[in-house]
Each structure stands twice: as structure tokens, then as C-alpha cells.
Amino acid sequence: MAEINALTAASAEEVEQIRIKYLSKKGAIPAMMNDFRSVPAEQKREVGQKLNELKTLANERLAALRDTLASQAEAAQADIDLTRTATPLPLGTRHPLSLVKNEIFRIFGSMGFTIAEGPEIEDDWHVFSSLNFPPDHPARDMQDTFFISRSPQDILLRTHTSSVQTRTMETQKPPIRIICPGRVYRNEAISARAHCFFHQVEGLYIDRNVSFADLKQCLLYFAREMFGPDTRIRLRPSYFPFTEPSAEMDISCHICGGKGCPFCKGTGWVEILGCGMVDPNVLEACGIDSKEYTGYAFGMGIERITNLKYRVKDLRMFSENDVRFLHQFDAAH
Numbered sequence: 001m002a003e004i005n006a007l008t009a010a011s012a013e014e015v016e017q018i019r020i021k022y023l024s025k026k027g028a029i030p031a032m033m034n035d036f037r038s039v040p041a042e043q044k045r046e047v048g049q050k051l052n053e054l055k056t057l058a059n060e061r062l063a064a065l066r067d068t069l070a071s072q073a074e075a076a077q078a079d080i081d082l083t084r085t086a087t088p089l090p091l092g093t094r095h096p097l098s099l100v101k102n103e104i105f106r107i108f109g110s111m112g113f114t115i116a117e118g119p120e121i122e123d124d125w126h127v128f129s130s131l132n133f134p135p136d137h138p139a140r141d142m143q144d145t146f147f148i149s150r151s152p153q154d155i156l157l158r159t160h161t162s163s164v165q166t167r168t169m170e171t172q173k174p175p176i177r178i179i180c181p182g183r184v185y186r187n188e189a190i191s192a193r194a195h196c197f198f199h200q201v202e203g204l205y206i207d208r209n210v211s212f213a214d215l216k217q218c219l220l221y222f223a224r225e226m227f228g229p230d231t232r233i234r235l236r237p238s239y240f241p242f243t244e245p246s247a248e249m250d251i252s253c254h255i256c257g258g259k260g261c262p263f264c265k266g267t268g269w270v271e272i273l274g275c276g277m278v279d280p281n282v283l284e285a286c287g288i289d290s291k292e293y294t295g296y297a298f299g300m301g302i303e304r305i306t307n308l309k310y311r312v313k314d315l316r317m318f319s320e321n322d323v324r325f326l327h328q329f330d331a332a333h
């Protein structure tokens, strides 16, 4: 009797096991009932009574166990918040910057470029000095820098992904063919057209006999893959400390097809990136023999490419995480 009173069950299956053990045809209680025949006549009354009591107790215990389980399940149900909306949770969408970044990976990947990454917190050497920025050169002012500490050496948030060029050239031997995506930081007032952080992709190709013509062909292929087969490019002479010669590349405005519209300010062209032949000083600073090797580099803003592709007018939208903005890119891919 004590044994039956002490029975517990955590699930309906356990209740059923108890029933089988004690009350099923081959269970313990019917077995005792079967043995009843061999009980001496004078004890039959007492033993019979006890057996019946045992059977009733077992049945009651099972019923109690079932009740407990049922009320536990009910309590668990009561934890469900019935005031919540029945609408299924909406799926997230890929961020437009990720869509464009992945497209950039695909295009350069098909030309044999692999991805290289570096830290966002950098030192002066990787962001400026190794890239041919002399200590007091005005070029450093081109990029307003967030400094983290200034002594014993300058530690800063990288202002461009060109720092990954240095990191790669310091550790790998040519041929090098990489693209380096990443976030960069500049001390700029936040507005529709500028932000204190944004994203760039840097490209670098170093080998024997790499020429400006190779650079131009690579960038033309990129522009046509990204903006359509009718896209034209033009290179304008420019200045960057780490490339010589340097250029800025425009693509024919894909909104008016080059005829001139408000978007391209009537010129028919929009600027998309900076590029050039890696300055021999940079190769030497990274331990690469500039007599044996040449190379080209380019750098572009992912926000800029995304703006052109999807006509996003306000840079701030990229970091506000407003789902009404983000969902608009659903259909695009």
C-alpha cells in the first residue's frame, strides 16, 4: 500500500507504465488475484478485502497522477500570451550594403581576387606612413582621423581599407590579388551626404609586369558587371600618396545613360572610385622589390556604389535599421 501511495509520474507514458506494472492483465495485482484460489478458506475473507482495497487504491492513485499531469499542462497553457498578434513573425532581409558587398565579391572573385581583412583599430604605420604619407604632409588632412591615443605611438580608427594592403604585403609574397572589405571611420559631421563611419572595398594586385592597362580592363569589367553591359568608364588624373600615377574613375550615368540629368548634374558621368599604380615607395616599405614587381590598387565606398545602384538619397538610412527601408530590398534579390 505504501509503495502505491508513493508512486509518481512525470508524463502520460510513465502513468501508463505504472498501470501496466500493477493493473494490466499480467500486472502485480491481477497476479495476486489469481493466487487467491490457493488462500486457505478461513483467510479468504480478510485477504479478499485487502486485495480489493489494494486494487481500488491503485486505481485512485493512477487517477490522481493523471489529474496532476492535466492541471500542469493547463498551467503551462496559461503562460501563453493570448494578447500577442497572430501574424507570423516577418523574416529579415539582407542589408543593401551586404547585397552590394556580396556582388562585389562575386565580380572580383571571378577574376581571381581573394578576400583579405584587417583590424579597424590601427596604428599610424599601416594607415599612413607605410602608404607614403610623410609626417606633415597635407594629404593626412584629406582624412579627418579619430585618434584613440597619441603616445607612445598613434593608435587610431582606420580612415581607409588601404591599411590592409600593407598588412597583406608585409606577410605575403607576390603574386598578391586581394580585395579588402571593411568599415572605416572619419571625423565628419553626420548628414545626408557624410557619415562618421562607412564601408570600403580596397583592391590590390601585385605581380611582375602589371600595367595600367590591366587596371583599366579590370575596372571596366567590374563596372559592366555591376551597372550593366552598356556602362562606359573614364579615368581622370588625380592624387593619392600611395599610387603613382593616380586616377579617379567615373562611370557613365546609368540613370540618364550619359545624356545628362540632375543625378549626374548634367555631366553624364558619376565618380565611383580612386585607383592607380602602387607607388614604389609603398612596395619597398612593405618589403617588396619595386624593380621586380609592379601593381595596381583601387578603393571604393560601398555606400556610394549602393546609392548609385538603388538611388538611396540619405546615407543615414544605412545605419538606422528602419525595417521600412530595409524591406524595400526584398524584391531586389
Ligand code: DAH
Residues within 6 Å of the ligand: 159, 160, 161, 162, 202, 203, 240, 243, 273, 274, 275, 276, 297, 298, 299, 300
Ligand atoms: N584610400 C582611398 C580613400 O579612402 C581610396 C583609394 C584611392 C584606394 C586610390 C586606393 C587607391 O587603393 O589606389 O579615399
